[in-house]
Every structure is written in structure tokens, then in C-alpha cells.
Amino acid sequence: MLITQTAARPGQRARLALILGSLSAFGALTIDMYLPAMPGMADELHTGALPVQLTLTVFVVGLAVGQVIVGPLSDAWGRRRPLLAGMALYVAGSLWCALAPTVGWLLAGRVLQSLGAAAGTVLARAVVRDLFEGIAMTRFFSSLMVVNGVAPIVAPVIGGQLLTFTTWRAVFVVLAAVGATLLVAVVFTLPESLPPPRRTPAHPRGTLRTFRTLGADQRYLRHVAAAALMFAAVFAYISGSSFVLQDAYGLSAQQFSVVFGLNGLGIVMFGQVNGLLVGRVADEHRLLRISLTVAVLGSAGVLACGLFGLPLPLLLCCLFPLVSMLGIVLANATSLALAGHASAAGAASSLQGLLQFLVGSLAAAAMSLSGHVTTTAMGATMVVCATAALAVLVVRRPRPAAR
Structure with a gap:
């Protein structure tokens, strides 16, 4: 059974948006839910902040590599089979993390978890490209921002509340349950979106040829790079905010989860504003x-708070616009990047995911090189990434002069 443009019907469209939004939010959900527990994890596993933060970096790298594998395979096999396999692997990896006796075992579990989550992340975008075009595609990506924004709102709140009566291990049990629920939902409610006539043979040379074509497309690369760099700016906040806000500013795990959730609400709000404005x-x-300019200003404010020791309210006022702009940037940049690659949506989506999460992990690693995450380091990383995202978008290579 195939789903087609009938997905434009309101009821079917809402159900599709809920499922695909949940799948695309797997990465954020898996990262954000255990952020409040990171300081406690370091204590229980008898290690420092850096090894615990490495579990975040490993997950992001695995998420990037997994997308490069799953995306091209889905162009050949369809979206459904790789998605089901990935969801099952995610559940297994989550349970592994819950039972990990050492940080080494936890890292191994995070690798399995990330490879499974990669399927949901990359294939959600590919399915949208299968079904929609033009402004309709941009608006549908904006609708996915509801779920993508709700994930960072709900996830740290759930994680923080779990810590009031149990340990960090329960967070991974909950993630396994969420993965199992979505696996069942995909089995019964998400048919195939890529019909056999539109599939491409699975061959290493063909895959490399597709990636070379994508790499030569300056329009595609410009929008993918802008999305990746903006994501890196927000990822610096995701990976460093628990230490900055809890250690430097003295927030409890529960207070941190509220702040994190409010910033996630901004992604929802501006994602929907984007859907109303575009077209x-x-x-x-x-x-x-416009959104990248706002992000640059917000990141500059965060850096100023670190350099001059400005109070928490000012820091929060700068973080909100920076994080919120992700809802606009990802929807528009993803739509523009995938628009010209309908026949290789899986590969195009996977390359976007690879760059997005690799740049994000590099930003997080650079921010913590000193072994201690500070507001200044977080702000500087955000400024560099947001400014680079805007520059990539607006500065174009001059065309060669005609002879």
C-alpha cells in the first residue's frame, strides 16, 4: 500500500505530521531527556563531566553516520523496511543503556541507539519529499516543527521529574518504551511512500555517483550548510546548557528542565509562524x-553575558531567540535543499543529516576542549556557528566572467 498526495486531506495530513514529526524528533528526544541527569550520571558511574558529555558526542556521530547508510538504502528498498529495522535497533540500544554498569558500556549502548534513531530522522524528511513539493513541502516541514519543538519541551521535563524519585537509568527505559510505541505505530499506520518505479538500484558506485552529484550542487550545499551550522549553534546550547545553567547559575534539574522547555516552545511557535508567512x-x-540574523544577535548576547558576568535573566533573553530561530531555519533550508532531488531524496536527506550532526558534534567538542563548559565558551561557539550560517547563505561565489 502506498501513500500519495491524498495525504493533503486534513485528517490524514495531521496523522502523517504526528508520526513523521515524532520520528524526526527522535534525535532531540534522546538527547534532551537525559540532559538533566548528566551531572548525576558522572557521580554514579565514578567519572568526570567530559566522559559523560562524550556519550552525547558519540550519539550525535552515530546519528550522522547511520543516516548516510540508511538514506541511500531507502532509495533502493523503499522507506518502510529500513525504518522498521532502525526502530527495533533503537529499542534494543535504549535497554542496553539502561543496564550499562560503566561509562564504557553506556557509550556502546549509545552507538546502537544512535544508529536506530538515524532511520527515523533521515526517513521522515525523505517521506515528506516523496509526498510534497514547493511551498506545500515547506509548510509541511513547518508543521513538523510542532512535534520537533514539543520534544525539547517535554523531554527534559520528564527527565527532570524522573530524577526526583528514581535514577538516570529510568530515562532510558522510558526512551525504549517510546521507541516501541512508535515502532507499533509505523507497522500499522505508515504505509510505503516510495513506489517501486521510483526506486534506484542499490549499488556502491551508484551511491557514490549520487553523492558526487549532490556535492556539485551549489544550491543544495549552501542550504544544507546553513542548516548544519545553525543546528551546531543550537547544539552548543543543548550540550553545554546543563552545566552552564546548573553549575554556573545554580539551577536545579527541575528548574533547568523548565528553562529548556520554554526555549523548545519557541521552536514550536516560530515553526508555525513560518508556515503562515511562507508563500x-x-x-x-x-x-x-531574517531568522539567521536574529540568531547571530542572540548568540552575541550570550557571549556578552559570559564575558561580562551578566545575570541569568539577560542570558535567558538571549538564548530564547537563538534557539527559537531553529524552527524557521530548518523548515526552509531543508525544503530548499531537497527541492531539486526528488529521485534521490533519501541520499540528499542523509547527507544533510551527516553534515548537520557532524558539525554539531564538532562544535560541542570544541566548546569543551578545556574540560569545563563555561558561558563564554558556549557563547563563542554559538557566535561562530550562527555567523558562519548567515555568511554561507548570503555570500555566493562570483560567476566566471563571460569571454
Whole structure:
């Protein structure tokens, strides 16, 4: 059974958005839910902050590599089979993490978990490209921001509340349950979106040829790079905020989860604003430029808070616009990047995911090189990434002069 443009019907569209939004939010959900527990994990596993933060970096790298594997395979086999296999692997990896006796075992479990989550992340985008085009695709990506934004709102709150009566291990049990629930939902409610006539043979040379074609497409690379760098700016906040806000500013795990959730609410709000504005008030290109400019200003404010020791309210006022702009940037940049690659949506989506999470993990690693995450280090990383994202978008290579 195939799903087609009938997904545009309101009821079917809402169900599709809920499922695909949940799948695309797997990475954020798996990262954000255990953020409040990171300081406690270091204590229980008798290790420092850096090895615990490494569990985040390992997950992100695995998420990136897994997408490069799953994306091209889905162009050949369809979206459904790789998605089901990935979901099953995610459940197994989550249970492994819950039972890990040492940080080494935890790292291994995070690798399995990340490879499984990669399937949901990359294939959600590919399915959207299978079904929609143009402004309709951009608006549907904006609708996914509801679930993508709810994930960072709900996840740290759940994680923080679990810590009031149990240990960090319960967080991974809950993640396994969420993965199992979505696995069942995919089995019974998400048919195949890529019909056999549109599939491409699975061959290493063909896959490399596809990636070379994508690498030569300056329009695709520009939008993918802008999305990756903006994600890196927000990922610096994701990976460092628990230490900055809890250790440096003295917030409890529960207070941190509330702050984290409010910033996630901004992603929801501005993702929906983007859906209302695109095609009516402004096009994707203009909305991208405006949102990245706001992100640069917000990141500069975070850096100033670190350099001059400004109080918490000012820091939070700068973080909110920076994080919120992710809802606009990802929706528009992803739509523009995938627009010209309908026949290789899986590969195009996977390369976007690879760059997005690799750049994010590099930003997180650079921020923590000193072994201790500070507000200044977090702000500096955000400024570099957000400014680079805007520069990649607006600075174009000059065309060669005609002879």
C-alpha cells in the first residue's frame, strides 16, 4: 500500500505530521531527556563531566553516520523496511543503556541507539519529499516543527521529574518504551511512500555517483550548510546548557528542565509562524536570512553575558531567540535543499543529516576542549556557528566572467 498526495486531506495530513514529526524528533528526544541527569550520571558511574558529555558526542556521530547508510538504502528498498529495522535497533540500544554498569558500556549502548534513531530522522524528511513539493513541502516541514519543538519541551521535563524519585537509568527505559510505541505505530499506520518505479538500484558506485552529484550542487550545499551550522549553534546550547545553567547559575534539574522547555516552545511557535508567512508574506530565502540574523544577535548576547558576568535573566533573553530561530531555519533550508532531488531524496536527506550532526558534534567538542563548559565558551561557539550560517547563505561565489 502506498501513500500519495491524498495525504493533503486534513485528517490524514495531521496523522502523517504526528508520526513523521515524532520520528524526526527522535534525535532531540534522546538527547534532551537525559540532559538533566548528566551531572548525576558522572557521580554514579565514578567519572568526570567530559566522559559523560562524550556519550552525547558519540550519539550525535552515530546519528550522522547511520543516516548516510540508511538514506541511500531507502532509495533502493523503499522507506518502510529500513525504518522498521532502525526502530527495533533503537529499542534494543535504549535497554542496553539502561543496564550499562560503566561509562564504557553506556557509550556502546549509545552507538546502537544512535544508529536506530538515524532511520527515523533521515526517513521522515525523505517521506515528506516523496509526498510534497514547493511551498506545500515547506509548510509541511513547518508543521513538523510542532512535534520537533514539543520534544525539547517535554523531554527534559520528564527527565527532570524522573530524577526526583528514581535514577538516570529510568530515562532510558522510558526512551525504549517510546521507541516501541512508535515502532507499533509505523507497522500499522505508515504505509510505503516510495513506489517501486521510483526506486534506484542499490549499488556502491551508484551511491557514490549520487553523492558526487549532490556535492556539485551549489544550491543544495549552501542550504544544507546553513542548516548544519545553525543546528551546531543550537547544539552548543543543548550540550553545554546543563552545566552552564546548573553549575554556573545554580539551577536545579527541575528548574533547568523548565528553562529548556520554554526555549523548545519557541521552536514550536516560530515553526508555525513560518508556515503562515511562507508563500504569503515572504519566500523561504528571505525568511532564512531574517531568522539567521536574529540568531547571530542572540548568540552575541550570550557571549556578552559570559564575558561580562551578566545575570541569568539577560542570558535567558538571549538564548530564547537563538534557539527559537531553529524552527524557521530548518523548515526552509531543508525544503530548499531537497527541492531539486526528488529521485534521490533519501541520499540528499542523509547527507544533510551527516553534515548537520557532524558539525554539531564538532562544535560541542570544541566548546569543551578545556574540560569545563563555561558561558563564554558556549557563547563563542554559538557566535561562530550562527555567523558562519548567515555568511554561507548570503555570500555566493562570483560567476566566471563571460569571454
